[in-house]
Amino acid sequence: MAYQTINPYTNDLLKTYPNATDAELESALNTSDQLYQTWHEQAPVTRQATLHQLATLMRTEKHALAQVLTTEMGKLIGEAEAEVTLCADIADYFADHGADMLQPTSLTTSAGKAYYAKQAVGILVMVEPWNFPYYQIMRVFAPNYMVGNPMILKHASNTPSSAAAFADVVSRAGAPAGSLTNLFISYDQVKTAIADKRVAGVALTGSERGGAAVAQEAGANLKKSTMELGGNDAFIILDDADWDLVKQVAAQARLFNTGQVCSASKRFIVMADRYDDFLAYLKTEFAKVQPGDPLDPATTLAPMNSARAKQKLQKQVDEAIAAGAHVYAGNQPIDLPGQFFQPTILTDITKDNPAYDQEMFGPVAAVYQVHSEAEAIALANDSSYGLGSTVFSNDPEHADRVAQQLEAGMTTINRAWITAPELPFGGVKHSGYGRELYQLGLNAFVNEHLILNATEK
Secondary structure (H helix, E strand, C coil), X not given: CCEEEECCCCCCEEEEECCCCHHHHHHHHHHHHHHHHHHCCCCHHHHHHHHHHHHHHHHHCHHHHHHHHHHHHCCCHHHHHHHHHHHHHHHHHHHHHHHHHCCCEEECCCCCEEEEEXXXXXXXXXECCCCCCCHHHHHHHHHHHHHCCCEEEECCCCCHHHHHHHHHHHHHCCCCCXXXXXXXXXXXXXXXXXXXXCEEEEEEECCHHHHHHHHHHHHHCCCEEEEECCCCEEXXXXXXXCHHHHHHHHHHHHHHHHHCCCCCEEEEEEEHHHHHHHHHHHHHHXXXXXXXXXXXXXXXXXXXXXXXXXXXXXXXXXXXXXXXCEEEECCCCCCCCCCCCCCEEEECCCCCCHHHHCCCCCCEEEEEEECCHHHHHHHHHCCXXXXXXXXXXXXXXXXXXXXXXXXXXXXXXXXXXXCCCCCCECCEECCEECCECHHHHHHHHCEEXXXXXXXXX
């Protein structure tokens, strides 16, 4: 596996990193295990200051850290800076609340005095993707640092500089060796790590295919796992929606991060009487994008993260068209050297079209018309994915009733998808299992240890 930084705007190969050896993996496992034993003797509050320092460093060095993201995977510089800020917020949140979240929970029983303690379990293996190179790490790192679970990171092969930069700032914040060890390892080495008796679990964010492979390995070794996988999120516009609000949100709900977001809105479900209006609006908005250098604040459309990603998306669009989908707008080449993909709108996607139940990881929107609310809900749920969803309605109770009928891990009402440290993140069905962020994320790799004293009431 070649770990390389290739600028998707210039197509220049900037740096190649050597793959980690088996000896380096063994050394990392040994260091992390020693740290785990040490952390067993320390209260979570003793790790609080390091996370706050990490947040401070990330805010202080925001632009430099953001430039790494932009140069490596093409993210707009403003979006990259926002990602760095979000990471700092997550670090501060778990520093502020993690120790309290880990307090023992009392239980009421006639058997005696009972409670359960929340304890660390051991080393975690993190397998993380390229689309939010820092944020995906921080979602796992911050809560588990407070818990006391050391982590070994295997990042995406096209974002090694981001992985190295994150590990470096963690070290400079004062985290002890073994807290987060970034290794440029192969998937065979990931299997070796998961099988190691010192490893307690694995957290993966990535594709459905990658998640299935890693989950299989975790299951074979009886290791706990969390999987944050793909999505084909529905954006439902009910008949009582505020259209001014819809139009403020819908286009960016698809185009943020060049559409490379697992929880982005991908399927827009519109009542028939507003279908034509919505298409015209979306076409106008998509046409406004300004492709260019993602380091330039004036650019509004960044390149996709790699030539491979662009080729895959183009193949999906071509297959959708061959199966009967109509290109309402887009799907034309952009005359720039980078890995740009013109924002595209597809309509008339029937159930037998591969695009009907397929995640398109880029700036492609599928728009469907329906004739009733029941049809909208049924269409939204007719997916193998269940990550997020969005509902627009002027009536809060109406929106809530619809939201509760959706098969998703997360639903937002009258806004696009959102992530924040206090909001749990995760999905159902082929979008994975488990949660990250908030207390649910902190509890993902915790031993809820029951302690019962039968002689004390």
